[in-house]
Amino acid sequence: MPSPSPSKAPAIVWFRQDLRIDDNPALSAAADSGAPVIPLFIWSPEEEGDWEPGGATRWWLHHSLSELAETLARLGSPLIVKRGYSLSVLRDFAKEVGAHAVFWNRRYEPAAIIRDKNIKGALVKDGIDARSFNASLLFEPWQVLNGKNEPYKVFTAYYKAATALVTPPAPIEKPKQLLAPAKKLGTVSISDLMLLPKINWTEGMKEAWKPGEGGAKENLEIFLSGVIDNYTSDRDRPSVVGTSRLSPHLHFGEISPRTIWHAVKEIDKSPQGREGKSTYLKEIVWREFAHHLLYHFPLTTKAPLRPEFERFAWRDDKQLLKLWQKGQTGYPLVDAGMRELWHTGWMHNRVRMVVASFLVKHLLLSWQEGSQWFWDTLVDADLANNTLGWQWSAGCGADAAPYFRIFNPVLQSEKFDPDGKYIRRWVPELAKLPKPWIHKPWEAPAEVLKAHGIVLGKDYPEPVVDHSFARNRALDAFKQLKAVPVK
Ligand SMILES: Cc1cc2nc3c(=O)[nH]c(=O)nc-3n(C[C@H](O)[C@H](O)[C@H](O)COP(=O)(O)OP(=O)(O)OC[C@H]3O[C@@H](n4cnc5c(N)ncnc54)[C@H](O)[C@@H]3O)c2cc1C
Numbered sequence: 001m002p003s004p005s006p007s008k009a010p011a012i013v014w015f016r017q018d019l020r021i022d023d024n025p026a027l028s029a030a031a032d033s034g035a036p037v038i039p040l041f042i043w044s045p046e047e048e049g050d051w052e053p054g055g056a057t058r059w060w061l062h063h064s065l066s067e068l069a070e071t072l073a074r075l076g077s078p079l080i081v082k083r084g085y086s087l088s089v090l091r092d093f094a095k096e097v098g099a100h101a102v103f104w105n106r107r108y109e110p111a112a113i114i115r116d117k118n119i120k121g122a123l124v125k126d127g128i129d130a131r132s133f134n135a136s137l138l139f140e141p142w143q144v145l146n147g148k149n150e151p152y153k154v155f156t157a158y159y160k161a162a163t164a165l166v167t168p169p170a171p172i173e174k175p176k177q178l179l180a181p182a183k184k185l186g187t188v189s190i191s192d193l194m195l196l197p198k199i200n201w202t203e204g205m206k207e208a209w210k211p212g213e214g215g216a217k218e219n220l221e222i223f224l225s226g227v228i229d230n231y232t233s234d235r236d237r238p239s240v241v242g243t244s245r246l247s248p249h250l251h252f253g254e255i256s257p258r259t260i261w262h263a264v265k266e267i268d269k270s271p272q273g274r275e276g277k278s279t280y281l282k283e284i285v286w287r288e289f290a291h292h293l294l295y296h297f298p299l300t301t302k303a304p305l306r307p308e309f310e311r312f313a314w315r316d317d318k319q320l321l322k323l324w325q326k327g328q329t330g331y332p333l334v335d336a337g338m339r340e341l342w343h344t345g346w347m348h349n350r351v352r353m354v355v356a357s358f359l360v361k362h363l364l365l366s367w368q369e370g371s372q373w374f375w376d377t378l379v380d381a382d383l384a385n386n387t388l389g390w391q392w393s394a395g396c397g398a399d400a401a402p403y404f405r406i407f408n409p410v411l412q413s414e415k416f417d418p419d420g421k422y423i424r425r426w427v428p429e430l431a432k433l434p435k436p437w438i439h440k441p442w443e444a445p446a447e448v449l450k451a452h453g454i455v456l457g458k459d460y461p462e463p464v465v466d467h468s469f470a471r472n473r474a475l476d477a478f479k480q481l482k483a484v485p486v487k
Pocket residue numbers: 235243244245246247248250251283284285286287288290347348349350352353356374378380381382383385386387388389390393
């Protein structure tokens with residue numbers, strides 16, 4: 001490593017969804033160059049195409065950037081924050097500071113790929129060493145292809161091929177210190193980005209989360225110190241902390257999948273724990289699969305991967321959509337999930353599947369309406385994972401749930417929230433209802449409802465649709481679709 005020299009032309013590190021110091025290849029490459037390092041964040045939401053960050057992710061970003069700024073200042077070089085078009089900000093700023101290099105970690109969303117390619121070309125033309133690195137995936141999306149050199153559309157085949165192809169490299173160490181540029185540079189403050197909402201609806205998120213690299217490490221530690229042992233069964237129990245709760249941290253790059261992968265591999269576990277480990281690592285690879293699909297099928301954020309679904313006549317009913325969004329469908333598990341989402345910015349995976357299936361199959365409202373709502377309200381809103389999740393649920397994506405799999409929200413509730421603990425937490429108006437009825441209050445005898453002071457239709461809604469009717473209607477509608485080969 002060359003010895004650090006403040007007189008060298010500086011290297012800019014353009015932070016985006018890699019808001020961490022550990023295992024950050026762009027940051028380490030800049031530090032290793034021996035030049036002063038200028039960490040830079042540019043707020044440019046309009047460059048995200050149809051997918052400008054939603055309210056919940058903006059809240060997260062504010063706090064994550066604040067933590068990153070503190071860490072970078074401690075390391076020696078403060079974070080510079082700018083607003084504007086990334087290309088012009090980078091070119092002007094590189095000129096202003098006399099930078100010899102701009103390094104960044106890759107993003108894989110369609111709009112970001114196009115933008116970053118342009119930026120790289122322009123910077124290279126300006127004589128700058130513009131380099132990008134892989135910081136957020138175990139496998140590059142173009143690395144894993146089938147025998148015909150085509151992308152995989154089935155997870156199991158993808159998983160086998162990806163894990164046989166490469167062992168994810170070990171995470172790289174964080175720089176011990178950063179050399180600051182000789183002169184003080186202008187920056188806007190993080191508050192000036194106006195990421196926090198004007199009306200404060202974020203109390204629940206504040207209680208549930210600690211955005212930033214520190215919070216990511218804490219969640220990983222909690223998960224590895226015991227939760228992972230029972231992951232195979234507990235990951236389907238929304239009332240317990242049975243999963244890692246790392247999704248927003250992964251989305252913002254506050255922890256790398258390589259760090260998680262190797263940390264999980266290294267812990268020594270009992271046979272039960274070993275099963276938890278391998279199930280968990282598979283989920284991490286689902287995230288890779290989602291990025292693989294988004295990279296190869298970039299139109300799927302809006303359009304179904306299976307073309308026959310283009311003809312599906314989704315209903316347009318804004319009132320029904322609103323009831324679903326607000327957790328007022330009359331199905332307790334669905335409502336609990338939608339309220340957990342609204343309050344904490346997150347929803348348990350099992351419940352995500354149930355509410356998504358309910359929207360597209362029971363209500364016949366489009367998966368795009370659902371994915372848009374999730375986009376605005378999830379702290380882990382992620383274009384790759386959200387697209388995969390919704391296309392899977394609607395049955396129109398890769399390796400998707402078949403059209404005849406229609407989750408019964410009552411059976412799902414009885415199976416995965418048997419005591420109704422999750423429902424009681426998020427639907428407090430039903431909290432006192434005894435066990436058999438908590439999952440289906442409309443079947444409760446009148447005296448039971450009365451004894452607990454519940455008037456259906458007043459304190460809690462009647463179901464917006466009857467399950468059997470909705471199931472048959474969905475089966476009929478989906479059966480009409482004739483498969484057309486995916487291009
Ligand atoms: C309709 C729908 C929408 C979804 N939208 C998103 C989204 O916007 N952002 C998001 O991160 N996840 C999304 N998911 C996937 C999944 O629900 C979350 O990743 C998971 O609940 C996060 O909790 P966790 O970190 O505790 O997960 P864990 O069970 O601890 O899993 C660890 C990590 O693996 C990855 N992962 C787990 N399950 C999946 C999956 N099914 N697909 C892709 N990656 C997965 C996530 O990065 C997760 O953090 C969606 C799922 C559905 C059904």
